[in-house]
Amino acid sequence: MSDTDREKGTAEAGRSRRPLFAANWKMNLLSRDVDAFLDRLAHELEAAPRQYDLLLAPSPVWLDRMAQRCRDLDLRLCAQDVHPAASGAHTGDVSAQQAADAGATWTLCGHSERRGSHHETDEVVCAKVVAAQEQGLGALFCLGETLPEREDDQVEEVFSRQLDPLIDAIEEGAVQPDPLRLALAYEPVWAIGTGRTATPELAAQSHALLRARLRTRLGPEIAERLQILYGGSVKPANAGALWREHELDGFLVGGASLDPGSFLDIIRGCGF
Secondary structure, eight states, X not given: OOHHHHHHHHHHHTSSSOOEEEEEOOSOOOHHHHHHHHHHHHHHHTSSOOSSEEEEEOOGXXXXXXXXXXXXXXXXXXXXXXXXXXXXXXXXXXXXXXXXXXXXXXEEESOXXXXXXXXXXXXXXXXXXXXXXXXXXXXXXXXXXXXXXXXXXXXHHHHHHHHHHHHHHHHTTSSOOOTTTEEEEEOOGGGSSSSOOOOHXXXXXXXXXXXXXXXXXXXXXXXXXXXXXXXXXXXXXXHHHHHTSTTOOEEEESGGGSSHHHHHHHHHTTTO
């Protein structure tokens, strides 16, 4: 799909930025599940032109298996993580070059589970964005606060700490703030897998704070172009209410994306 077609779709959807819906399968699904998911998606997508983009982030073992079908369906195939180094003694890791060679066109960087379980620093996450773009991958940059940070009224401070290394890299020219190569995903860590969900108003407020930080550091043109997805336990039941907040440009969906019907219901709940 051309950039002109994408811009037209955005205008038709009535939003200033083209919606993006991302499925993060984490460490789930087997080959038969992957094939069934793509079959269902192909059947649904042939019905009408899309006014949004789709991104699938499978386990790395399925990137090569999914690459051609994702190209055929105009989907963004996304690695779940890449290492900052191009190669070397990093057992179990995947480089951006390897992910691209397997067919990925995007990668997640700094997902809350990587920041938490693997203790990734803001600087490491930024280095992954740089490595991804150097290999032609788009980067979905994830960030968000924990429950103690929210309760201590540190949200703006956390956003600045997490964003500023990325903004520095953009100002230095190491990262390109092109919406076809960079997007953000806000993950309220306290609302992921806990049974708690941010209200639509709270989600919109957090997105507005992130965009304000981008605007202050990078100017209004870049700030208004970059998509910011919401990634806090999105489900079919809450997708519609969240989507009514125009600060949200799409969703990063975890558990609810493992079933194609549930993932499609989230998209339908947004009026598509």
